[in-house]
Amino acid sequence: MHAAVLSDDEFNQFRTWLHLTTGISLSDSKKALLAGRLSKRLKHHGLSSYSEYFRLITRRTDAAEFQIALDLLTTNETYFFREPKHFDFLRGQILPKVQAGKKFRLWSAASSTGEEPYSLAMTLADGLCCTSWEIVASDISTRVLNKARTGQYDIDRAHNIPQSLLAKHCLKGTGTEEGTFMVERNLRSHMQFMRINLNTTLPNMGEFDVIFLRNVMIYFDRETKRQVVARILPFLKSGGYFIVSHSESLNGITDILKLVSPSIYRKP
CATH class of the missing domain: 1.10.155.10 (Chemotaxis receptor methyltransferase CheR, N-terminal domain)
Incomplete structure (x- = not known):
């Protein structure tokens, strides 16, 4: 043939x-x-x-x-601590102001194989030592979600993870697992992985303090961007942060969010 x-x-x-x-x-x-x-x-x-x-x-x-x-x-390129300024902002500007006693919730809305949400989890685990937290990680692809749930990666994927976080939150594979590492179980227990199509009605997930929607809107036309952002915004708390990729902008997409710094927005 x-x-x-x-x-x-x-x-x-x-x-x-x-x-x-x-x-x-x-x-x-x-x-x-x-x-x-x-x-x-x-x-x-x-x-x-x-x-x-x-x-x-x-x-x-x-x-x-x-x-x-x-x-x-669906494109799934990703890596740990991609666009590190966002993690710096989360660590330096958002987490220190979190009220004790309230669960901090974050949504990684295009989580791919898990590198982004696990990078966020390491950041939250270090920055919220006395506050409970959880991450919802979603993607349209069941294949990448299944990979993410395992929390296991080839060791060459670890090069962007700060050494202190790698040592604290990851386990090095041995024996038949040599050449890999795994995100430790306690960190994974804070994660919920869900298959979600951002182009359809979204499930009821409650409100979030921070929503990451990075490196996905570059594949949408302007009207689709408007519709997707409009679906997502009701899930963001007042005062919460909405973070897109440095190559993306919400200019002309929504007038609800206020620009804090390039690619970082806040809901009044």
Whole structure:
């Protein structure tokens, strides 16, 4: 069987479906990436065209394959303590002002394989020694959430973790686990991982003191950004902080939040 070729019409079918399902907008330059990521699924099912695979996932008769396609087409690049100024702000400006006796809640709304929420957990564990806290970490991809729940990573992923935090909160793998490290159990006990599609009605999760929504809105068009932020903002407490990536801005997206510093906003 010859390898299937993704036509422009087929690419547009997938592009429209992905936008309607997740809010993610694919540019024309992503055609080869889409074809490459889905080609193995065509081979797996013995299909001769991308149109056949599109019919398979959009009929929704195979929920598992629908999720596999979503997982393959959502971008999950991440690493520990990415954009460190945000962690500095959390540590230096937010945590010292937390009221004792109240549980501090943080939502990592595009958590990928867990590096961001675990970086946040290490920061909270050190900065809130006498205050209870919890982190909700969500993503649209079940595959990356399953990886995150394990809390286990290749040792080369640890290079951005400060040595003091690595020693305090992580365990080095030995024997068959050599070459890996694991976030220690007590830290993981503060985490709740949830599959959430930001492009649909959100579940009731209560209010949060801080919401991280980083490196995801770059994949949304302006109207989708407005809709996603509008869905999320009711979950942010008055006085709470909303943090996006340094490459992102909420200018023209919402007038509810007030800019504190580049990429950091506060709800009045």
